[in-house]
Amino acid sequence: MPTLSPTTNLYTHDFLLGGRLVYNQLAAGYRTGIEPVLLSAFIPAKRGDAVIEGGCGTGAGLMCLAHRVPGIRGFGLEQDQETTLLARENFSINNFQNLQCIHATIPHIPSFMMQDAASGKLRFDHAFANPPWHADSGTPSPNPRREAARRLLPGMLSEWIASLARLLKQQGTLTLILPTGLYPQACQLMEKNSLGRITLFPLWPKAGKQPKIILIQAYKYSAGMGRILPGLTLHQEDGKYSQEAKAVLQEGHSLLS
Incomplete structure (x- = not known):
């Protein structure tokens, strides 16, 4: 089990994947939900x-992904x-x-990340994000850090997609x-930024309930057909996680078929 850092009133010591990973985060401001785990x-x-x-x-x-896909x-x-x-501390204590x-702040990505120093080619096979998506017209959070993490300002989604798409190799x-x-x-x-073969993966809160969030994936320079997958039902009728959701959220299983 990784070692926890000393407790302070600024941070909380939490866990991911059913205790498999130690996760320190700020006590106030943006708090991690299940979205990063599902995304990874x-x-x-x-x-x-x-x-x-x-x-x-x-x-x-990143830690959930690295746990599922070592190397x-x-x-x-x-x-x-x-x-x-x-984040750096979390990476260290989990080895x-x-x-x-x-x-760095998107869209201002450091130039050294654009290309591999040895080959001069684009570096990344995959990019992912849980971008800010609370409406610009909504009530602002009194916590500046939480507000910055949540608020989708005009043009921001376009900047995020364009910036991350530029980093991808062909078929990334x-x-x-x-x-x-x-x-x-x-x-x-995505289509505007040369990303195709789009896949939609709905996350159903309960069986028969409309999904509130969705996973979207696309491939760089791919013209293949898009698809909508059955998705994942998160909760049973009693509000507890479904067995399929627990396998992902607590055991680190993949959502890929």
Whole structure:
């Protein structure tokens, strides 16, 4: 079991994947939900792949992916300096030496990340993100860090998709988790940025209930047919997680067929 850092009133000590990973996060501000875990379970990475996450927070998504697919090389972009430092600490205490967190704000991605220094080619096999998606017209959060992590400003989704798409190799994937109301816009933006073969994966709150969030995945320079998968039902009628959801959220299973 990884070792916890000393407790302070600024941070909380939590766990991911049923206790398999230690996860320190800020006590106030943006708090990780199940979205990064579900997102990481849908990325078709394999050993040796280079993966980048936009807005990685304190590293939950990257760590869950690295736990499921040992041997990936993972990079996170995070705009908040303190959150960046916490992500680095989380990577260290969980012994993920192949994960890094870079202090950067999309769309201003450091130039060294665009290309591999040795080959000069694009670096990344996969990109993923849980971008801000709360409406610009909504009530702002009194916590500035939480507000920055949640608020979808005009043009922001376009910037995120374009910036991450530029980093991908041919046939590399971009995977997003978004509210269902944003998926038509996201699909249009993906196509605009040479991303095709779009897959939609609904996340049903309960059987028979409309999905509130959806996973969207597309391939760079691919003209293949899109598809809608059956998705995942998160909860049983009593409100407890379904067996399929528990396999992903607590045991680290993949959502890929």
